[in-house]
Amino acid sequence: MTLTTSIESRIDTLLAQMTLAEKIGQMWQISGKIEDAEAIVRRGGVGSFLNVIGEDARELQRIAVEESRLGIPLLFGRDVIHGFRTIFPIPLGQAATFDPQIVREGARVAAREAAALELHWTFTPMLDIARDPRWGRIAEGCGEDPYLTAQMGVAMVEGFQGEDLGDPERIAACLKHYVGYSAAEGGRDYNTTWIPEGLLRDVYLPPFHAGVKAGAATLMSAFNDLNGIPTSGNAFTLRQILRDEWGFDGMVVSDWNSVIEMIPHGFAADEKDAAAKAIAAGVDMEMVSHSYVDHVESLIAEGVLSPDFIDAAVRAILRLKFRLGLFERPINNIDPEGVLLAEDHLRAARIAARESCVLLKNESALPLDRQFGKLAVVGPLADSGDDQLGCWAFDGRSDECRTPLAALREALGADRIIYHPGLPHARSHDTSGLPELAQTVGEADAIVLFVGEEAILSGEAHSRAFLDLPGAQEALIDVLSATGKPLIAVVMAGRSLVLSPILDKVDALLYAWHPGTMGGPAIADLLLGEASPSGRLPVTFPRSVGQIPLYYNYKNTGRPTPDDAPSIPTGTPLDPKNFTAGYLDVDHRPLFPFGYGLTYTTFEYSDLRLSTMRLGMGETLTATATLTNTGTRAATEVVQIYVRDLVGSVTRPIRELKGFQRVDLAPGASQDVTFTLHTDDLAFHNAAMQRITEPGKFHLWIAPHAADGLRGEFEIGRSA
């Protein structure tokens, strides 16, 4: 008997023994060790807990296995989003590494630490494509691009789950929030989403499909109303696409209360109706709210729900428990000592943080010359462990964070560092310390300034309408800029910020996101030239909030603004050359394009070669360019390949990312970089929602970012 058939037959046996109440119990997830938790577990009234860990989890599990009638083990879940105790950069920062290997390692580390506290299941990766940085949850995902998000999401699934979910050091992943949650109108969390099916299938769904293909064990339905149907009651996305089209056999959990939130959405009349709609749509487990345990028995008795729905849901839940090996090993009993914050975990977190930083400007200010006398370290985020952890770092501890101030003191000697926070905190408008600051930095040879957003400005329900530096941080920059000393800004944030007001005032700008436990040493490595920056932007950086939504893979329109158009059009308002898709008051282009990032050397791209200029359907093409390190330092370039389908039966984006490679090159060295494209990689959904590749002409770029590159052309014929 194969493992799968043996699991299915064990489920059959168990289902045959279960009462309806026990089945419904499996479909409920409780948050925290509520007062009567033990009694509920004893009577088989719950299948899972979230936010119960360690000793509490062990005790509840013992009761489930030893004292409940059928001994079905519990499943313990928690948001282990970018690390457990060893916190890695926020997922958006991890995406900026363009390095699936370090992202996979980060998830492996998180799983190992979480499993030591009896956790079986994390609610990540978040695969929501975010085109709007006002949305606070942009921090939790991998940015704006479906290809990059899919690559990173798959790496996370692989890192959490490993080859075998039964491995005691691995935990189940959860693809969320299915689907379209990030398209919230106005960037306001939980807001309505309208996504035409073609866009849904080409942009929002592909990362989820990739995660399903990678074997993700679970998936979470979302909070949002998608085209009029809340996603936790959406049979089109949960049944037709997920189960029927993709063949997902894992478990679907609702988001927190999202089943009963279908009432305020105006989609369910009451909790009973909400339960019926969620179950019929395919939500197997209800997180927190208890409409299933309260109403399913009567919904079945009244014939509203078929018992088959319940059996299918319970089957998916039990399947996960069997796959995790919980029936054989309900308790891990791993000693967390030696696992949490293990040396290799911290090392991986430092590499991830280093690779996540994106150098956006450098006028010969970096790397710092170690020969200088004193360095001023300024800013409210220079020594703020909590803030560098970022959002969703429940188990990370501020006092275990290595801050940039501590790391620079350690690297250069405390006596060479002059420290001043400048402002009491990053949102403060209290500028009373600034005159003193100007004095304090007087003896420094250079200033490194740590500004940005506190951790609490991003994450769930933390959307912003203004994306400039909060508080009086711009005034802080003005004071420091007026000193005339080399000024290096390190920005920590949970999203892309509008950097236009500060860019000209600093000599260098390193974007560090919220870099996690090892953020300090990682940033110090880069500032001091121990390593060269290699991060690239996973999101387009706007010049102004008014440009949002702004993303690189947009449609051309009938009146594209020419690339060489003046940044702000001049001439009379009726001048026809101004009637293009731009603005009158801001350049339509981004401040920094998707994929952008500098380093301490320069790279040259040359000699683009395509294996063929004409290929048949079903064939592959290789594209090669020569990359040369033309500077004086070793560094890593993230080489990217983009395509454009010039004419389609539906209009196509002006560019789409199809691959990337991190290439390490010594100064003066050259290397050929080759990508392979299959015609299927160029598929999209036509008006009839068929996924097809259409014959015709394409442009292709091998490029350092989305707004540059060597361009080639090829054509796909009708048949091979």
Ligand code: BGC
């Ligand atoms: C969030 C989810 C999270 C869940 C459990 C919800 O509020 O939307 O992303 O996994 O809570 O904490």
